Amino acid sequence: xxxxxxxxxxxxxxxxxxxxxxxxxxxxxxxxxxxxxxxxxxxxxxxxxxxxxxxxxxxxxxxxxxxxxxxxxxxxxxxxxxxxxxxxxxxxxxxxxxxxxxxxxxxxxxxxxxxxxxxxxxxxxxxxxxxxxxxxxxxxxxxxxxxxxxxxxxxxxxxxxxxxxxxxxxxxxxxxxxxxxxxxxxxxxxxxxxxxxxxxxxxxxxxxxxxxxxxxxxxxxxxxxx
Numbered sequence: 001x002x003x004x005x006x007x008x009x010x011x012x013x014x015x016x017x018x019x020x021x022x023x024x025x026x027x028x029x030x031x032x033x034x035x036x037x038x039x040x041x042x043x044x045x046x047x048x049x050x051x052x053x054x055x056x057x058x059x060x061x062x063x064x065x066x067x068x069x070x071x072x073x074x075x076x077x078x079x080x081x082x083x084x085x086x087x088x089x090x091x092x093x094x095x096x097x098x099x100x101x102x103x104x105x106x107x108x109x110x111x112x113x114x115x116x117x118x119x120x121x122x123x124x125x126x127x128x129x130x131x132x133x134x135x136x137x138x139x140x141x142x143x144x145x146x147x148x149x150x151x152x153x154x155x156x157x158x159x160x161x162x163x164x165x166x167x168x169x170x171x172x173x174x175x176x177x178x179x180x181x182x183x184x185x186x187x188x189x190x191x192x193x194x195x196x197x198x199x200x201x202x203x204x205x206x207x208x209x210x211x212x213x214x215x216x217x218x219x220x221x222x223x224x225x226x
Contacts (some may be wrong), residue, residue: 039063064110064114087126146223147223147224149224151174152168
């Protein structure tokens, strides 16, 4: 699949592009996006406390079944506190293994569930395991969803060691990078304060994924990867 880097999207933006900037202009600043997959879960409210204290906005790719449905108050809080809410499918099935109608249902059901809580449908999605193809891209475009991959991952599904999670992310951090973590695993949320503090010391500003692209706006169907 062809992918577009956030920096390329910014550079190619038209002079009248209307993408919303975050705390800085990422054309000039050293930006990085913090993203969380597969929540919300039991630890997400604590994560939100951390992000509020650190004055960081993140992008949350939410699962519909057993997550959005189970934790509507957390979804409301995500929206109220200015985080970007995105779609991670209904049941975390691999989309490239599915028929078109099944792919559409996985995405649409989550769109509708989030909109029922927040009043707004997401504009971003992340395919489970990052697996996408032309069919997934076409359906995403129909639903107004851009696809967001990543540049740094801690593989936090495989360890509860918070210090290792932190080290893996710091080793992979880069300007215009997109960090992938999961707020459903026990070692992850405790690692977040150290990740934020260390990267801030290195001169990074944390932004949401759309803010990383500003003044460009995410284009539905496009696959973005740093």
